[in-house]
Amino acid sequence: MNTPAIEASLDQLVEATRVNRQVYLDPDIFDLEMERIWGKAWIFIGHESQIPLSGDYFTTNIDHKTPVLMVRGKDHKIHVLHNRCAHKGAKIVTARSGKIAGAFRCPYHGWTFKHNGNLLKIPNESGYENTGFDLNDSCNNLQPLAQFDSYRGFVFASLSDQTPDLKTWLGGAIDCFDNLCDRAPEGEVEVAGGVLRYEHDCNWKFIIENLNDTMHPMIVHQSVVQSAEAYISTLDADAAKQKQEAEILLPFGASYENFEDSGITGFPYGHHYDGGKTSIHANYSVMPEYHKAMIDRYGEQRTQGIYAFNTHNTLLYPSLTIKCAIQNIRVIRPVAVNKFIVETWSFRLKGAPDEMLQRTLLYSRLINSSASMVGPDDLEVYRRLQEGLASNSSQWVEMHRQFGRDQQLEDRVTGGGTSDLDVRTQYKAWRHYMLGEAML
Ligand code: FES
Ligand SMILES: [Fe+2]
Structure with missing residues (x-):
């Protein structure tokens, strides 16, 4: 499509429950996304x-x-x-x-x-x-x-002077920065342990649409979970460390019911998280020395409140994802319509024992690196999406799941953990940026 043709058809590319395949394929649409989404958002x-x-x-x-x-x-x-x-x-x-x-x-x-x-x-x-x-x-x-x-130390910038101030733009999703930092006994985090860069040869939206797609882990990551279980069954009773490490992979095999219970919460500007009350990280064990440092700083009640805010993945649309309980983030950068780079950065919780950082780094390597067992599974399906969508057999990608059941609250929308609320939230923001439509 050429640019005037896109302008004329932009309105028809994204409907309430489906998206035209061209938003992943057309280089001119990619250029417009760069100008209108990446050129306007924080x-x-x-x-x-x-x-x-x-x-x-x-x-x-x-x-x-x-x-x-x-x-x-x-x-x-x-x-x-x-x-x-x-x-x-x-x-x-x-x-x-x-x-x-x-x-x-x-x-x-x-x-x-x-x-x-x-x-x-x-x-x-x-x-x-x-x-x-x-x-x-x-x-x-x-x-x-x-x-x-x-x-709280996270620096954002915008190419536009028309974008509302950062706090307004973050809205209720700001809680995730607070929770990540409050998990540090000293209330601050710092980057540690280097960066994992991973080039993906597919459209940038696939990773943020996959982030809280809770209908895929039990399928896409099934073999990883089975391998981890098989490995654990071979371990001797005194191999606690190896067992603990392999157990990091098990939540990727959580059931539909488990994911459904975690819920998804969407905000204006395309931000959302899954979890809050519970998540697949809810049983991430608390180290005794860390727990003591938290109690000393916050007291029992507030400490339990911090642990209880259990999100899995948060997206700050379009460039940042956060895992509060894991203490890492992923940073997205589009390169072309069929290429982007994702970087994983890990954080030290100030005042926490070094084992906490080591566990975070281990998680990042096991799940997010190009040599991990989980990230490459996801990249394989993104590639298949890029290839499959080039086919002319249908023009549409659907996102109906639990449509009509979302609960609209004052500043957010909530719904079931396996719903497509997360992608619908993203495409509402897409229309806002691309077509100038109002948010929420
Ligand atoms: S000083 Fe000449 S390009 Fe910078
Ligand atoms: Fe995945």
Whole structure:
């Protein structure tokens, strides 16, 4: 489809209970998604703990083509800047992270910029006299993103100045950041243990639609669960550590009833989580030393309240997923209509014993890495989706499950844990961004 044709048909691509296959296949629709969804929403950039000191920086893309730079200023404030020289446009920094001593220096003609992006110096400046060039014009700085802000250390930015403020945009899904951080005895988390990057050769929406698709684990991950069970049955009684590790895989075989009980909660702007009262992580054992640190900090009642908020996966549409009880996140970045990258970052709970971090890292490796037993299962079905949807046999992908049973509350929608409420929530947001429709 060409762009005028897409504009004319955009309204017909997403209905209440079905989606046209072209939203996964058409490169022009992908370009419009980049402009209207990724160019308007708050996109997760990184965590403040990645740049603890003045001059520390971290780089990423905000969409498929816009390089950005998160840097800690001399005043300790965080800045999110376009990673593009104001002179002739060279990308300033190519490393994923690092530290600058004095200033950012462009590798092409040597313009230098302060930590906050302001132009510092131009070599051989005399050639600009009487040319109309103004050294102090802000257009000569590294440009800040239209908006950036953070909540409990999680930094987001937006290419649009029209998007509502971050807290309003997060809505009730903000509870997941609070729960993740409150699980730390010191009330703060920090990135630890590196990153797992995983390229997927399929459309970016498949992973966020799979996230709380609770009708698939018992099918797609059946062989993993069976292998884990078979392995556990071979272990001696004193192999507690191996047993504990293999048991991480078992919840992926949870029953339909189990998943149904966990419920799904949707919010404006496409965010949602499954669980809350219970989830497949509800029985994740609490280490005694950790539990003591939590009681010392919060007292028994509040500690139980923190454990009891049991979400499985949370999506902050479209770029971030959180596992509170596991202490890891996944960051999504589209590359093309049939390619995206997902990064898994793990967190240390400040004040918790090191075993908690080791368990998180183990989980990330076992479930989310390219060498894991679970993530590649999912990628295999995403590839089949990409291939199958290219067929002209039908134009539609359906999402009817439990339609009409959703409960509309003041700021959220709730429904059964095996419903398609999660995808319907996402496509409501898709229509909001792509067509300018109102949220909720
Ligand atoms: S492009 Fe950066 S100094 Fe010329
Ligand atoms: Fe899965």
